[in-house]
Amino acid sequence: MYNYITEENAKEIGLKHILQKLPTQTPYGKEVKENINPYLSDRIKDLRKTLRDLGIFLEVVEKDYQVLRGLNNHLGEFIDIKSSFYRARNHEILNEVELFEIKNQIMAMEKLRKFLRRSPIAIEVFQLLSMEKIEQLLDPENTGVETFYIYDVYSEELTNIRRKKRELEEKITYLNKKIKEEIEEEIGIKPKLNGEILVQRENEQQIEKLGNSKRVHQIAENIKFFIYKIKPSKELKILETELEDIKLLEEEEEFKIRQMLSETIGESANDIVRNIDAIGQMDFIMGKAILALQMKAVKPKIVEEPMLRVKDGRHAVIEEKLKRQGSSYTPVDVSLEKGITLITGANMGGKTITLKMMALITAMAQLGFYVPAKEAIISPVSFVYFSSGDQQSEENGLSTFGAEIEGLKVVIEKADDAGLILIDELARGTNPLEGYGISRGVLEYLKNKPSISVVTTHFDGLSNIEGIKHLQVVGLKNVPVETLKEQLQVSKDYKGVLEKYMDYRLEEKKEEEVSPKDAIMIAKLMGLKEEIIEEASKSIREREEQNE
Structure with a gap:
């Protein structure tokens, strides 16, 4: 814009103040505002369309102010995650945080699209592309919940892996519980959840029992007590090893699913970015409309x-x-x-x-x-x-x-x-x-x-x-x-x-x-000495006569 008007001039005439005052709800609207450029003589047709669109929006708002409120609420749900869509388009694999943010924004986009379809705003930029397929992809169980999870339904292999994982966790939990109960019965002390056992120093009988036990070992001592740790059984060690292996398989399968999701999102990235650009434009139009109403502009x-x-x-x-x-x-x-x-x-x-x-x-x-x-x-x-x-x-x-x-x-x-x-x-x-x-x-x-x-x-x-x-x-x-x-x-x-x-x-x-001669009159009214006023008036008359 500064080829059109310098930054200093934009500030002097008040243009920077107007742009700062213009409200935007989304980072995309803010980006449109920051990168705004004037329509020159070769784009008169585009300028007229822009003004026509603003006029259509203002007519709708003046008839029903709730449209503005509703749009404002919907736009307030968007954050800037455009870079994630670019990464997906470049065949990079998105992490779970990015997938969560994308799911959240896609759902917000769909809510906005459905709101706009019910509204009377007949402006091209207010027509968003459907994101239903991406929404279904990220919410395959149709929960409507905005949080993201790699669901079992994404993969039969993942379903089997997680079933085995749950079975192993249940067995490990059962064995841990059984061992703790046996030790509690043996020494009369209930082990903590992490398998540690605290024994007071003066409790010699319990110390002796634990010292003779092959299922615990001392890991620390204090002035007041000893700390023992339950030794895992051979069976438990085998199960825990199996669990670590199955967790690695789960991570590998989740990676494949994230790769699949990223590829699918990447294929739709252009449409998503198009919607994002439209959201920025409609946010900017809304800001201009609010400003026009505040200024009683035409x-x-x-x-x-x-x-x-x-x-x-x-x-x-x-x-x-x-x-x-x-x-x-x-x-x-x-x-x-x-x-x-x-x-x-x-x-x-x-x-x-x-x-x-x-x-x-x-x-x-x-x-x-x-x-x-x-x-x-x-x-x-x-x-x-x-x-x-x-x-x-x-x-x-x-x-x-x-x-x-x-x-x-x-x-x-x-x-x-x-x-x-x-x-x-x-x-x-x-x-x-x-x-x-x-x-x-x-x-x-x-x-x-x-x-x-x-x-x-x-x-x-x-x-x-x-x-x-x-x-x-x-x-x-x-x-x-x-x-x-x-x-x-x-x-x-x-x-x-x-x-x-x-x-x-x-x-x-x-x-x-x-x-x-306003200046002479003002000086006289403000009390400047009469002789000065007379001399000034005389000088002016003489100069006017010379010019004639």
């Missing part, structure tokens, strides 16, 4: 001709932050085509947030997400570039201006690739005269490129460049000055008052219109 219309049109667009991350602070977000309309759009307006007018909103909505749409807006028409771009104007490159030892130019060099080379270029306060890191010159040069270069480019600036004179669109933040121009004065007298929270009355919407500005 399906973007995808078009081929280069444009970005958004009605009541919102930056979801900043909107969420404002809600936590008890504030509200002002939606903004945007209508952009290829070429240059210039945005002007006073500080605190939300220009930076609007740029981030454009970038985030575009990126979300191209990743197959619904977008936070009332309406959105978007054409896929080949890349998204955002420059905040205050970046620094500590790694390369670059200043703010140097880092900006470094980024500009890269994006200028890509401008013919029809991307989205968003530059906030172009060249503000240098002196005004040179900054104006560089800004004008960049605007002249980008205005005829196929990329959609948006630049915010405080430099006067750039809006008269032929062939560029000029938008301006409405700002405070519709707010009576007396109202602002009254509010500022009541509250010393200048920022809070200005934010309350600031109109962040954009309006197209014609050449003959005079730009509002």
Whole structure:
């Protein structure tokens, strides 16, 4: 994805936050999220299908929320065992732990498949392949129990081996019991289960009996007692040897069965992995649906001709932050085509947030997400570039201006690739005269490129460049000055008052219109000395007259 947008830009515009917030229930869904890539212009058909599928799922959920609950519960049963299926496909022999995990996941897969068959979700990726044969293979006695066991029914040879094993164990148990009973009768002490006999030192009669017995031997002594061990009889030794031999035969037969099970699972591994991939996709779709509901997002219309049109667009991350602070977000309309759009307006007018909103909505749409807006028409771009104007490159030892130019060099080379270029306060890191010159040069270069480019600036004179669109933040121009004065007298929270009355919407500005002097008005209202305000206003009038 970072060929489309850099990691730094993804973080700056809020895309990383959106992806982190998107919930996934399975490791497969998480993998889909981590490896997500945008749909570019050559995959418009696929992008439309992705958005259509998300829309179908949302319609189902909005009609019956229990579908979402049920799917969420089923997906919560999956763990990542994809590597075991790959091993089986490569003819490796699975161990019993792997077979247990596979049985557990196959049964969960079948439960999910049957749930989906009963649900109204008519999406291709939600149709799983049947795993009934594998389920029967791993649960041949149809117990429905998720634990795994190498059942006798897998092999007649195994059945015979285990029968002999049980017979030997019964005989050994009987003989051990018989010997212990005889010794207990002889010395009056009951041996422990492991055949050990503890005798107190002061019990001389018992010590003498055990010392004379050929069926026990002393193995340890303590200050307080002696420990004796029962000697196995010849018959018992023979039986125990036979038991060890039969256990080896059992292990060999179980190995053959595990080999058979692994081969059979390997033959179906492609279908199983296909189901796993589908589970990851449906988990990801569910996460996008939850996010869309939380953000009150809409399906973007995808078009081929280069444009970005958004009605009541919102930056979801900043909107969420404002809600936590008890504030509200002002939606903004945007209508952009290829070429240059210039945005002007006073500080605190939300220009930076609007740029981030454009970038985030575009990126979300191209990743197959619904977008936070009332309406959105978007054409896929080949890349998204955002420059905040205050970046620094500590790694390369670059200043703010140097880092900006470094980024500009890269994006200028890509401008013919029809991307989205968003530059906030172009060249503000240098002196005004040179900054104006560089800004004008960049605007002249980008205005005829196929990329959609948006630049915010405080430099006067750039809006008269032929062939560029000029938008301006409405700002405070519709707010009576007396109202602002009254509010500022009541509250010393200048920022809070200005934010309350600031109109962040954009309006197209014609050449003959005079730009509002919000900065002068704000400085005056905040109490900057009158003589400074007068000198500033005089300087502005003189410069405007010179430009005329």
